[in-house]
Amino acid sequence: MYSRLDVQTSAAKSFTDYSRWRLRVSDSGRHTWHYLQTEEEAENWPQNLVDKFWLGLDLACPTLPRAKNPLEAAQNGFAFYKNLQSHDGHFPGEYGGPMFLLPGLVIGSYISGMEFTIQERLEMIRYLMNRAHAVDGGWGIHVEGPSTVFGTGLNYTALRILGVEADHPLTTPVLFLTCHRWSHCDTIMGEILALAAQCLRLGSIFIAGNNPVPPELWLLPDWIPFHPHRWWIHTRTVYIPMSYLYGVRFTMPENELILALREELYPENYYSIHWPSQRNHVAAVDLYSPHSTLLDMLNGILGMYESCALPPLRQAAIAKAYELIVREDENTGYQTLGPVSKMFNQVARVHAEGVESEAFRKHREKRYDFMWMGAEGMMMCGTNGSQLWDIGFIAQALVETGLAELPENQNSLLKVLEWLEDAQILDNPKHYESSYRHGTKGAWGFSTKEQGYVVSDCTGEGLKAVLYLQKNLNFTPQLVSDRRIYDAVDLLLTLQNSGGGFASYEPIRGPRWLELLNPAEVFGDIMIEYNYPECTTSVITSLSIFRQHYPDYRVADIEYVTPQDPKPPLTSPYNRRTIRNAIKYLHGCQQPEGGWVGSWGICFTYAMQFALESLALVGETYGTSEASRRACDFLIRKQREDGGWGESYKSCEISQWVEHENTQVVQTCWAAMALMYAKYPYPQPLERAVALVMARQLPDGSWAQEAIEGIFNKTCAIAYPNFKFSFPIWMLGKAHKYLEELKRTHSR
Numbered sequence: 001m002y003s004r005l006d007v008q009t010s011a012a013k014s015f016t017d018y019s020r021w022r023l024r025v026s027d028s029g030r031h032t033w034h035y036l037q038t039e040e041e042a043e044n045w046p047q048n049l050v051d052k053f054w055l056g057l058d059l060a061c062p063t064l065p066r067a068k069n070p071l072e073a074a075q076n077g078f079a080f081y082k083n084l085q086s087h088d089g090h091f092p093g094e095y096g097g098p099m100f101l102l103p104g105l106v107i108g109s110y111i112s113g114m115e116f117t118i119q120e121r122l123e124m125i126r127y128l129m130n131r132a133h134a135v136d137g138g139w140g141i142h143v144e145g146p147s148t149v150f151g152t153g154l155n156y157t158a159l160r161i162l163g164v165e166a167d168h169p170l171t172t173p174v175l176f177l178t179c180h181r182w183s184h185c186d187t188i189m190g191e192i193l194a195l196a197a198q199c200l201r202l203g204s205i206f207i208a209g210n211n212p213v214p215p216e217l218w219l220l221p222d223w224i225p226f227h228p229h230r231w232w233i234h235t236r237t238v239y240i241p242m243s244y245l246y247g248v249r250f251t252m253p254e255n256e257l258i259l260a261l262r263e264e265l266y267p268e269n270y271y272s273i274h275w276p277s278q279r280n281h282v283a284a285v286d287l288y289s290p291h292s293t294l295l296d297m298l299n300g301i302l303g304m305y306e307s308c309a310l311p312p313l314r315q316a317a318i319a320k321a322y323e324l325i326v327r328e329d330e331n332t333g334y335q336t337l338g339p340v341s342k343m344f345n346q347v348a349r350v351h352a353e354g355v356e357s358e359a360f361r362k363h364r365e366k367r368y369d370f371m372w373m374g375a376e377g378m379m380m381c382g383t384n385g386s387q388l389w390d391i392g393f394i395a396q397a398l399v400e401t402g403l404a405e406l407p408e409n410q411n412s413l414l415k416v417l418e419w420l421e422d423a424q425i426l427d428n429p430k431h432y433e434s435s436y437r438h439g440t441k442g443a444w445g446f447s448t449k450e451q452g453y454v455v456s457d458c459t460g461e462g463l464k465a466v467l468y469l470q471k472n473l474n475f476t477p478q479l480v481s482d483r484r485i486y487d488a489v490d491l492l493l494t495l496q497n498s499g500g501g502f503a504s505y506e507p508i509r510g511p512r513w514l515e516l517l518n519p520a521e522v523f524g525d526i527m528i529e530y531n532y533p534e535c536t537t538s539v540i541t542s543l544s545i546f547r548q549h550y551p552d553y554r555v556a557d558i559e560y561v562t563p564q565d566p567k568p569p570l571t572s573p574y575n576r577r578t579i580r581n582a583i584k585y586l587h588g589c590q591q592p593e594g595g596w597v598g599s600w601g602i603c604f605t606y607a608m609q610f611a612l613e614s615l616a617l618v619g620e621t622y623g624t625s626e627a628s629r630r631a632c633d634f635l636i637r638k639q640r641e642d643g644g645w646g647e648s649y650k651s652c653e654i655s656q657w658v659e660h661e662n663t664q665v666v667q668t669c670w671a672a673m674a675l676m677y678a679k680y681p682y683p684q685p686l687e688r689a690v691a692l693v694m695a696r697q698l699p700d701g702s703w704a705q706e707a708i709e710g711i712f713n714k715t716c717a718i719a720y721p722n723f724k725f726s727f728p729i730w731m732l733g734k735a736h737k738y739l740e741e742l743k744r745t746h747s748r
């Protein structure tokens with residue numbers, strides 16, 4: 001425990017002075033929050049609207065003239081949203097939702113001897129208080145999910161480390177915990193929990209109390225089908241430091257807090273627990289993907305190997321894992337791929353190099369990139385932000401709706417282009433093949449250039465945004481050269497899978513059966529990459545827009561020439577190889593009822609706007625294609641009385657539509673966009689959707705935050721709060737034109 005803190009019990013009270021917090025935006029979109037200690041500092045660095053908005057303070061924006069049509073509503077929307085554009089051109093935002101990240105930050109910092117300021121500690125406590133469920137005092141895997149053993153065990157431990165006493169009213173989750181045993185979650189997440197427990201010495205897991213995480217897998221030859229370099233990048237990037245820490249049997253020395261937690265967290269006497277028999281015990285509430293028999297058998301064998309692991313082999317494996325950790329840190333400016341690997345890498349580096357090292361200093365510095373100060377307190381974000389993702393959508397929305405050309409918006413658009421130019425990754429990673437990385441030259445990643453990972457759809461959306469800004473507007477310079485645009489296209493072409501679809505960070509590297517080795521009982525589909533309709537669409541739409549402007553570049557690779565028909569007309573979209581294969585993939589994954597299941601947004605409405613955009617690209621619309629018609633009919637069946645759509649994150653868990661109790665503005669926009677892409681011929685459903693989104697617009701042009709928008713790995717929801725601006729603006733502007741066009745054709 002840092003020092004004991006006397007904290008208020010009411011989460012509503014603010015713990016620090018909110019007028020003192022500032023978001024610093026530096027280095028190509030980097031976000032760090034700062035608490036100004038003195039009146040004088042605060043005067044020299046005034047709070048701006050971006051700070052105030054994300055802190056939940058009143059912006060006092062004026063009431064705008066009431067919109068008389070959808071375009072005016074879109075205009076009002078951007079009149080507000082422009083206030084949230086940062087000086088460097090991008091739109092910062094909170095990226096919270098998962099409830100297992102803040103404990104990682106706190107526990108990882110604690111065991112690596114890294115301090116927090118008192119204000120950070122207070123605000124993290126406040127966040128946890130605000131997020132504890134009133135019914136049972138626990139926390140779930142994400143902010144909207146029910147309490148789980150995993151979420152509660154981690155967050156309780158975090159609170160105690162942050163300085164909250166065991167007799168504080170907030171610590172009632174212990175009651176919840178006594179019904180389940182948290183150390184008995186055995187998942188990659190459970191492994192994480194168990195490893196955290198082990199580092200803190202809360203469970204004697206190395207006496208075969210949890211399943212092995214051997215570093216030796218890194219010594220296998222690369223061609224082996226289950227070599228970790230074939231795993232999904234997030235899984236393997238977390239596995240690397242975990243296997244290192246497991247290999248070196250890392251533990252933190254016992255202290256008073258650790259001894260106390262042993263008492264508090266376990267329903268029975270900690271010292272009498274028989275750990276080996278608890279290995280595969282998981283509370284029902286946590287369980288999503290039960291272990292396969294194959295995995296249990298393998299764990300058994302690896303468990304036996306642990307008792308006779310050859311020391312030289314183990315040493316070599318530990319050395320290899322450490323090498324990979326260092327390379328990952330260096331490739332990403334010490335942020336690593338994501339927040340979980342970030343904290344594990346930090347612990348591993350500090351273990352190996354100590355608190356006086358350069359690695360310690362750099363890890364401490366980059367911890368701040370994930371720490372976000374929000375209206376409910378301080379959280380740990382899912383990545384170091386969603387900078388590129390947010391700017392990519394709003395840029396396209398503004399160009400497509402014509403709002404970009406309004407004189408009052410032009411400056412803002414120029415800034416957007418400058419930011420996008422700066423965000424493109426110009427080279428492959430420093431340690432490239434040696435850290436099993438895919439190339440990155442020409443890429444746009446999800447957040448910032450420094451994080452440095454290519455994501456297929458982020459490169460697709462980034463490329464589209466640049467093409468829209470540079471080619472469709474007459475007031476923008478060409479900041480991104482043709483060569484750099486070709487680099488992006490070259491990279492995208494390396495990412496297609498043989499089935500025609502696109503995955504997230506890399507082409508699929510491992511066999512499907514590897515999923516049988518998924519150790520994470522709380523997540524689904526995490527062992528390898530998969531094709532996603534969303535990623536596939538972003539890539540093929542961007543390639544197709546690219547082709548309109550650069551018809552001669554790599555024609556043979558983008559176009560399809562069959563041996564039987566060596567000279568098909570180049571204008572036929574079906575002849576585009578990449579696109580054609582992708583469409584085939586999309587047809588293959590449409591559900592019989594007509595929908596597509598979303599993997600990164602909730603859920604059908606999200607995936608369907610992408611899928612129907614793709615189909616439209618090859619001329620498949622409501623009037624011409626059975627697939628498109630089936631999809632539109634599915635959406636129309638789901639439209640609610642009030643004109644909107646609303647589905648729960650639970651849709652993603654079961655791949656079946658689950659209604660949300662409330663209609664959601666963002667999902668209504670996705671559904672309406674999907675219908676427009678499909679050229680749905682009847683205006684009424686769209687008019688009703690538009691009316692709902694306009695009715696929910698607030699007098700200052702903004703929209704209120706509704707349910708969480710995103711998802712990953714089937715079960716964990718994640719927030720995209722900027723979507724409530726970009727998609728309504730886009731949908732309303734698009735619907736304005738679309739409905740007018742429909743009227744014109746009907747009156748002809």
Ligand code: LAN
Binds near residue numbers: 238338382535718
């Ligand atoms: C993200 C966020 C963005 C998302 C899209 C670009 C939307 C998607 O189309 C492709 C996949 C990607 C890049 C994605 C992958 C998984 C991430 C990185 C996340 C959902 C954000 C957080 C999540 C990561 C796995 C969380 C860390 C947790 C672990 C258990 C390792």
